Amino acid sequence: MIFKKDIGLLVLILVVGAVVAIINPRFLLAANISNTANQIGLFGIIAIAQAFVILVGGIELSVGAVVALLGVLFIDLIVNVEIHWAVATLIVIGAGMLMGLVHGTLVAKVGLQPFVVTLCALLIYRGMARYYTEDATVGFGFGASFPTLEWLTAGRSELFAPIARLFGYTEPTIAVPHTLIALVVITLIAGVVLHRSVLGRYLFAIGKNEEAARYSGIATGRITIAAYVICCALTAFNAILLAMYTRSISPAVHGNFYELYAIAAAVLGGFSLRGGEGSVIGVVLGTILLQILQNLVNLLGIPSSLNFAVMGSVILIGVLADRQFARYRQRSRTQVRHAEGAPQGAGESA
């Protein structure tokens, strides 16, 4: 489940983290770590969602718009319609699955290109979100309060406090955001699904060679649809977390570019946009690196307008470096094969 690529990425994260920490020690403040962890939790979940679709050679561009539309829907359901938040959660995730079902069906059964399908979905959902709210910002009115829901989604717990107390440390410890806990749980489940389960095998097989998968009796259409359903369901879940984190949503900008963050994290984490390659750990590490970079821009006093430029450059360098490493590995592998394989091959043709 952990691959060589992931270790390289981990090392890179540690190096970048160390450099930032040396230049600006505020990086290591409990509050900063806690905030960064919260961002990692939020963006990690949509990155894992995206990974399912990229794995089968697809792409999901509507992530940001789904986050906006379902976020608006969720707040409206609990604040104005006054449905219990647990029911609203189920409705929102169900709506997400339905969206995934439509995207997947258009891709796998109708044969449209994933880019086109999800681009149209992006535009449609964004427009729907703005129309639904008449382009106004939606939020929790004065006095509206959902303590349990707020604690679950946007709360933070000092998970490490009991251990710290054992050592006689009485100061406040790092508050672990619940979004990060959600990410950890989802990472574990997604890891087992992708790397250990029958479904995961099928997803990889379709991404590697859809025709061979079909010849092996795999229902490639249904599995591809499943990938989109899982992606949109996770995105829907994330839409709730994000809505509770921001507490107010302006439907025109909420979630903008989120699909690109997710794709970037997956690419950094070793996913190939051709499909069939990547690991869940990689995606999470990719998200962590992206968030540390964001943090770096703030802490090092780089103008925040350069935020995207820094991110783009690092991804480009990362992908180039990875390509170089892959070539190097390939070369050493073929050398080994030539050394070992020659006598065996000769024996066969004789």
Add this chain to the structure above:
Amino acid sequence: MTVPLLELIDIRKTYPGVMALDGVSLSAGRGEVIGLVGENGAGKSTLMKVLGGVVAPDSGTIRTDGADRAALTVRDALAAGIAFVHQELNLFDNLDVAANVFIGREVLAGGFMKLVDNDALHRRVRPLLTRLGCDFDADTMVDTLSLAQQQLVEIAKALSLNARLVIMDEPTSSLTIAETERLLRVIAGLKSDGVSVIFISHRLSEVERCADRVVVLRDGRVAGALERAEISHAAMIRLMIGRELKGNYIAPARPPGGEALEITDARTAAYPRQTVTLRVRQGEILGLAGLVGSGRTELARAVFGIDPLLAGNVRVAGQPVAGDSPRAAIDCGLYLVPEDRKRSGLLLDVPIAENISLPNLRACARRLIVDVAAERSNAERHKRSLGIRAPAVTTAAGVLSGGNQQKVVLAKWLAMSPRAIVLDEPTRGVDVGSKNDIYVLLRSLADAGVAILMISSDMEEVIGVCDRIAVMHEGRISGHLERPEFSEHNVLRLAVGASMEPAVTARAP
């Protein structure tokens, strides 16, 4: 006779394990139409690649215009006026006819922007189209043309290159009768203009009609040449066969049982007007012979549910295969070993063990989680029993030799319980040793009660391995042969569409 346009002298070319061309000599004079015939694998395509400059021969001389050369480059071939009209057309269907004819040699209107002078292109292409009697204009988009019309575009392209020798590889294989007639007229026109044509075809009657001379290849050698007066179906077939066939037939352990695989009135998209009915009995190996393009692969794909079956039905052990998906076929115990194992049979950069378990992953899984240990031990078992030569079952399948890759594909299915297996060219690109392993394996499967339908273009294999042969010709079954009737002559006659002579005495293979 004047100096020939092109002469090939004693051309040899070996590929690992195969002598593709073994001292072939061939000459073409001005305005001569040469028919080149031979079975699948006789060396025709290698010879054409040598002429086109795609493949360099190991030895021999190529003489063009009196100059000797050891090999041609693509540029040399073009300069010598050799042009190809390939079986698969190489046209850009998003461009118009004129743009295709002059692709890479566009007439420019000058200026630094290198604008294309479309009017000039059209002006220059029109006379060529008129010469060929085309019923379309130079500004027609290629994707609106029929296959036969596209072929004429290819020929126009050849003429625009001042070709003196046009090589046509199976030009009529997908043409209607009327289109074929027109092509034959075009060939006659080229001939009267002094352009030579090498016409490669499985359709002997067309060769008979248009060729001045027929050269027959067999096993990489020129088996003989026929002058105009001597050209006949029978003479060509006589030269095409006559290979020594090694007898590696293993007799079945017991007589065949009930019908295990029944294909009834099957219609495929390749030949929508023909139907195929085939019966394979338990414990029997039925060979499906035929020339390339006779519709065998399309039949196999439709039977297995990859492509829709337009009509007809498939039964396995008496039960109809419900639904047209590979899963439905697999659930009935009907498996397909596909023709192109790299594209359809294997995940090349995935370990052997994961390839083997793929069609039946649930069996290697507990509560939907893959049991890697069970998967490995299962793969180990098949690696031993099939003799797959690989360092480990965790080796990527793509690293293996052709024969071992094919064994992995077979292992995918043997891990389940087959009732009927369709194999499409199971030993193509497989070395001799692994070939034999595969034949032994097929027989032992048959003896275990499995019905085996083997599509093969390898005459030696069809005659040497099968218990019965069905021959396909242009989408239909042109005949069945029982073992006493097995001969290369009989298979080939049926494959080219001639009827069986009733009183052919069997020449034991």
